[in-house]
Amino acid sequence: MEIIKTIRPGHDGSKRYQEKYGEQLCAVRYRRSPCKKTVYTTVEIVVAQREAYVQKRPQPTPQPINENDWVAIKIAFEEIELRNEVRRMGGRWSRVAKAWVAKRSVAKRMDIEYRIVEGLIDQCLDVDI
Template sequence: MLSDMKAYAHLKPGQKGTMRLVEKYGEALLCVRYRYDEVRGVKLKTVEIVVDERPMKGPRFKDSDMVPVSVAFDETELREQLKKIRAR
């Protein structure tokens, strides 16, 4: 439904046209979009708000995990250091 509509304005909180929504949603307000639906001939105002916030889980990798690392060809000093510690 929304993908078929064209957005003609994308506003951040505090910009003109968002003040009442900032009062209503406060810090939870992320953005306001004004859209129009050519099929139905109507204008819409949509809001994006934060409804849930949780801390992220632990780190993606453990200290002992092997991870891919790209080293540029011209980084010879770094390449030598990696060879000394037998990195593959």
């Protein structure tokens, strides 16, 4: 059924239903039947109330960190010494992601784990790993 009009409690058209249902009244609605020959008046009332149950979202289980996983590492263009050190340790440049690709253990050994961009390795399709 199609809703033609909704009237909130206290407005014209809802007063007689408010006298009948009081504070339980939420809305008065006029609905048209599918064949469009009949109009129905319906009331929405509160029949019960309770505290809302807030469902806690399950925390995602962290994936175990594998030291042999390849990761993308952001190094600025001006950091020439750091870039050369990553290259000496087996790192490769990804033009697509504009990041250095190396094993997590290399970043850990060089103490640059904070520069790892998680998930960026998926964009490094131009590097053979």
